[in-house]
Amino acid sequence: MVGGTSVCACIRSGRLSMPEPRPAGPILDALGVTFDLDDHDHVTDALVIAKTVDASTGEHGVVIGQTAVTDWVTQLGLLAVAQRLVDGAEIGEGD
Numbered sequence: 001m002v003g004g005t006s007v008c009a010c011i012r013s014g015r016l017s018m019p020e021p022r023p024a025g026p027i028l029d030a031l032g033v034t035f036d037l038d039d040h041d042h043v044t045d046a047l048v049i050a051k052t053v054d055a056s057t058g059e060h061g062v063v064i065g066q067t068a069v070t071d072w073v074t075q076l077g078l079l080a081v082a083q084r085l086v087d088g089a090e091i092g093e094g095d
Contacts, residue, residue: 010052010061010062010063010064011061011062011063012052012054012059012060012061012062013059013061019063021065024048024065027050028048044069045066045067045069045070045074045078046066046067046070047064047065047066047067047070047075047078047079047082048064048065048066049062049063049064050062050063050064050065
């Protein structure tokens with residue numbers, strides 16, 4: 001956690017940078033990102049990974065942002081489960 005705000009990092013051409021954070025909500029809304037949530041579901045942590053393109057150079061990058069309360073253990077867990085979901089694995093309570 002950095003100063004109680006979300007943590008953000010960007011990798012472009014193998015270089016890590018820490019750009020000025022911007023709210024992810026409007027960006028994700030504009031991209032049409034949604035979650036399949038039931039009425040009783042409450043989101044407690046978030047980890048957002050996005051592909052970027054520098055408009056001036058065309059260079060591609062990856063940016064990651066997370067909620068201020070997300071610790072590294074939760075971050076790694078979210079990444080691992082997300083990878084399993086992308087791979088088509090079924091995730092159950094015992095996993």
